[in-house]
Amino acid sequence: MIPTFKSDFRAGLKDISPTLLAYMPIAMLWGTMAASKGLSPLEALLMSFFVYAGASQFIAVDMWNEPLPIVVMIATAFIVNLRHVLMAASISRHIQNIRRVFHPMMMHILTDEAWAIAERKALSGPLSLGYYLGVAAPLWPTWFIFSAIGAVIGNALGDVAAVGDFGLAAMFISIIAGFWKGPRTAAVIGASALVAVLTKSYIPGRWYILMGGLAGVLVAALLHTEEEVRTPEDTMEKGVP
Amino acid sequence: MSSYFTLHWQWLLAILGMAAATYTTRISGLLLMRGVVVKGRLKAALDAMPPSVLMAVITPTVLMTGKAETLAAVLTALAAIFRLPLLLTIVIGVSSVLVFRQFV
Numbered sequence: 001m002i003p004t005f006k007s008d009f010r011a012g013l014k015d016i017s018p019t020l021l022a023y024m025p026i027a028m029l030w031g032t033m034a035a036s037k038g039l040s041p042l043e044a045l046l047m048s049f050f051v052y053a054g055a056s057q058f059i060a061v062d063m064w065n066e067p068l069p070i071v072v073m074i075a076t077a078f079i080v081n082l083r084h085v086l087m088a089a090s091i092s093r094h095i096q097n098i099r100r101v102f103h104p105m106m107m108h109i110l111t112d113e114a115w116a117i118a119e120r121k122a123l124s125g126p127l128s129l130g131y132y133l134g135v136a137a138p139l140w141p142t143w144f145i146f147s148a149i150g151a152v153i154g155n156a157l158g159d160v161a162a163v164g165d166f167g168l169a170a171m172f173i174s175i176i177a178g179f180w181k182g183p184r185t186a187a188v189i190g191a192s193a194l195v196a197v198l199t200k201s202y203i204p205g206r207w208y209i210l211m212g213g214l215a216g217v218l219v220a221a222l223l224h225t226e227e228e229v230r231t232p233e234d235t236m237e238k239g240v241p
Numbered sequence: 242m243s244s245y246f247t248l249h250w251q252w253l254l255a256i257l258g259m260a261a262a263t264y265t266t267r268i269s270g271l272l273l274m275r276g277v278v279v280k281g282r283l284k285a286a287l288d289a290m291p292p293s294v295l296m297a298v299i300t301p302t303v304l305m306t307g308k309a310e311t312l313a314a315v316l317t318a319l320a321a322i323f324r325l326p327l328l329l330t331i332v333i334g335v336s337s338v339l340v341f342r343q344f345v
Contacts, residue, residue: 018328040247043256050260060259070255078262083294088270090290093279107267112298119291152245166310169299170317170334177321179292188289189296196300209297216293217286224285 005130012134015121019113022167023142030057031150037064044151048144052108055206056080080206086213087115094122098129109136113168116175123178184223192216309341 001007027048034044039061051057056077063073088107095103114136118127121135176189196212203211279287303314317334325333 015327018331022331039252040245042246042248043252046248046253047256047259050256051263052260053263056259056263060255068251068255070251070258073255074258074262077259078266081263081266083298084263084266085270085273086290086294088267089274090270090287092271092274093287103271104268107271108264110267112295116291116295165302166313166338167331167335169302169310169314170331171327172295172299173303173314173317173334174321174327174330176292176295177318177324180322185289185292188293192293192296193300193304196297197304200301200305208300209294212297212300213290213294216296217289220289220293221282221286224282226281 003128003130005128008128008130009134012117012121012131012136013138014134015117016114016135016138019117019168019171020138020142022113022171023139024146026054026165026168027143027146028150028153030054030061031147031152033058033061034064034147035151037061039064039151041148041151045144045148048147049140051077052111052140052143053077053081053084054111054143059206076205083112083209083213084110086210086217087112091115091118091122091127094118094127095132097126098132102129106132106136109140111136111139113171114139116172120175120178184220187223188216188220191219307342307345309338309345312341312345313338 003011030048031041031044034047034057035041039047047057047060051060059076059080060073063069063076088110091110095106098106117135118132121127121131179185192212192215194212195215196208199208199211277283299314303310313334316337317330320330320333
């Protein structure tokens with residue numbers, strides 16, 4: 001069967017469906033916290049609609065006291081979300097077949113979870129617009145609608161969210177395993193974990209994601225050797241065996 | 242009912258400012274890579290990004306929360322290494338963390 005937009009979208013939706021369930025309690029917990037700081041359900045919905053980045057939204061609500069430190073909040077959102085630069089740089093290689101006009105919209109719905117699933121798919125070939133949207137698009141309304149619901153109904157979601165939190169960690173563990181390419185991968189994730197622990201211990205905030213991520217990437221670059229990536233095409237071009 | 246739709250203009254400004262900052266991080270990775278030929282060492286570095294960034298994201302949850310979370314993460318990793326389906330791996334992870342929290 002030739003893949004169509006519809007069949008690709010369905011395949012993406014199937015791959016992201018566990019994450020859709022995990023987003024609901026976390027969005028509701030965030031909505032609850034937002035309401036406790038005085039945000040109306042509409043304001044909670046707007047923040048989830050426009051910002052759409054869980055970690056920075058939790059931090060923003062934590063900082064939400066009058067007078068609002070607007071400049072600091074904006075700077076913090078930027079820093080917390082710097083990991084998106086790495087994610088978008090990596091995913092950009094796999095979306096070159098998709099028309100450029102869609103790229104700006106595709107980047108707004110790029111979350112950790114959608115990115116992880118899309119990167120896993122990209123291991124076996126370029127991404128189609130249908131698959132990417134099937135993965136990334138349904139998470140967005142789930143996030144902002146359940147944020148508003150959380151802001152309306154209030155407390156008693158703490159335990160549920162803790163389970164959802166580990167559910168996302170379990171999903172990421174499974175996806176990391178899919179990227180396994182031998183001892184070098186162990187060195188990459190080992191370096192990332194070590195630097196993340198050290199950063200988290202000494203620097204407040206979310207710097208550990210960027211620092212750990214960069215440490216692993218640096219190790220990968222250092223361990224890289226030219227021989228093993230030489231493809232048949234390279235050899236033919238250079239005219240050497 | 243009307244309080245559901247309260248909108249402080251200053252708060253809206255903060256929300257839109259954070260949205261602009263966040264979108265900047267999302268689009269800049271794409272713009273930075275425009276016209277860059279990805280091969281060799283740069284390719285090795287970019288290929289390592291998914292496992293590396295994901296490991297850093299989960300580090301506080303799996304390594305710095307408690308023994309229950311770390312043990313559950315090991316069990317989840319075993320399930321993942323044996324190539325169990327994603328949903329089953331998540332179920333194993335979540336149920337094992339609930340069990341370990343009771344006993345560890």
